[in-house]
Amino acid sequence: MSRVYNFSAGPAVLPEEVLQEAAAEMLDYKGTGMSVMEMSHRSKAFEDIIHTAEADLRELLHIPDNYKVLFLQGGAHQQFAMIPMNLMKNKVADYIVTGQWAKKAWQEAQKYGTANKAASSEDKTYSYIPDCSDLPISPDADYVYICENNTIYGTKFKTLPNTKGKTLVADVSSCFLSEPMDVEKYGVIYGGAQKNIGPAGVVIAIIREDLITEDVLPGTPTMLTYKTHADAESLYNTPNCYGIYMCGKVFQWLKKQGGLGAMKEHNEKKAKILYDYLDESAMFRGTVEPASRSLMNVPFVTGDKNLDAKFIKEATEAGFVNLKGHRSVGGMRASIYNAMPIQGVEALVAFMKKFEKENA
Numbered sequence: 001m002s003r004v005y006n007f008s009a010g011p012a013v014l015p016e017e018v019l020q021e022a023a024a025e026m027l028d029y030k031g032t033g034m035s036v037m038e039m040s041h042r043s044k045a046f047e048d049i050i051h052t053a054e055a056d057l058r059e060l061l062h063i064p065d066n067y068k069v070l071f072l073q074g075g076a077h078q079q080f081a082m083i084p085m086n087l088m089k090n091k092v093a094d095y096i097v098t099g100q101w102a103k104k105a106w107q108e109a110q111k112y113g114t115a116n117k118a119a120s121s122e123d124k125t126y127s128y129i130p131d132c133s134d135l136p137i138s139p140d141a142d143y144v145y146i147c148e149n150n151t152i153y154g155t156k157f158k159t160l161p162n163t164k165g166k167t168l169v170a171d172v173s174s175c176f177l178s179e180p181m182d183v184e185k186y187g188v189i190y191g192g193a194q195k196n197i198g199p200a201g202v203v204i205a206i207i208r209e210d211l212i213t214e215d216v217l218p219g220t221p222t223m224l225t226y227k228t229h230a231d232a233e234s235l236y237n238t239p240n241c242y243g244i245y246m247c248g249k250v251f252q253w254l255k256k257q258g259g260l261g262a263m264k265e266h267n268e269k270k271a272k273i274l275y276d277y278l279d280e281s282a283m284f285r286g287t288v289e290p291a292s293r294s295l296m297n298v299p300f301v302t303g304d305k306n307l308d309a310k311f312i313k314e315a316t317e318a319g320f321v322n323l324k325g326h327r328s329v330g331g332m333r334a335s336i337y338n339a340m341p342i343q344g345v346e347a348l349v350a351f352m353k354k355f356e357k358e359n360a
């Protein structure tokens with residue numbers, strides 16, 4: 001067996017230990033004589049899986065009791081609609097547009113009410129996070145929306161926006177559980193699992209209870225109403241059982257690593273190796289303003305499209321895969337989520353140095 005260093009932005013690398021455990025339990029989960037994939041979502045075994053997963057997530061993020069944890073489906077895209085449908089009581093919301101995913105969420109919200117663009121970094125290809133300390137927040141805004149880590153552009157909010165008392169909603173798909181969070185500062189935190197947490201097909205939403213009501217926009221489907229899922233403890237319909245099981249395993253792995261404080265330290269150390277090299281290299285350079293750099297997604301370029309393509313080709317052959325930048329940016333992007341070992345980044349930097357020497 002040979003595993004590559006997988007720098008995919010998502011679905012992405014998972015901890016090898018977790019994959020091995022899942023493989024060992026594939027045919028017979030804890031003496032049930034069946035795989036978790038074959039199990040009723042109403043069975044005792046699965047109830048234990050989902051309850052343990054929720055308890056571990058609550059412990060990792062210190063989620064207060066007045067927040068619900070929901071395991072949903074439909075991808076992050078479905079949340080682009082569920083958020084306005086459930087939260088737009090005044091039919092007004094303010095969006096901070098720091099990349100393609102925030103822009104898509106903002107555009108989707110326009111279907112349901114007035115979605116204002118409170119700030120944007122589109123003027124410089126989303127290569128920075130704008131100053132959000134004193135934005136023109138709408139007096140009647142139901143919420144202020146951010147995408148906390150911008151997967152494509154490699155930027156991250158280092159301080160949360162001043163929402164002037166309005167509910168903060170954050171898409172944390174690509175920075176989920178990469179560092180501690182102060183959950184109480186948010187009304188809704190949500191993310192797709194397929195980057196830092198598990199396989200694709202699970203979305204986790206952490207929502208303050210007072211925001212979960214029956215007072216949703218007229219016509220909101222039952223399945224798109226948070227209350228439906230909150231009342232049924234994420235078992236209103238058949239959830240992504242196997243996905244939730246895998247997420248649960250990753251939560252346990254994170255606890256074993258020392259929790260989110262330890263993950264933050266690990267991620268900072270890991271990202272620094274790559275950023276330090278990008279800062280000193282005469283060939284490669286990072287595309288993001290240093291103060292806004294993400295710990296998870298690191299885009300970089302040589303400035304020459306042909307050289308970028310040569311690098312990606314040779315890197316792939318050497319076992320460093322999925323380094324091609326998003327089609328809207330070009331160049332390269334290394335996604336270095338929790339499960340990417342430090343050796344993966346060290347080996348990548350060694351390869352980049354060799355490439356730089358050979359192609360100078």
Ligand code: PMP
Pocket residue numbers: 010074075076077078101147149150151152171172173174192
């Ligand atoms: N938000 C962010 C920050 C993302 O990175 C992505 C996917 N790459 C999405 C939303 C969309 O996720 P999905 O494909 O699960 O709808």
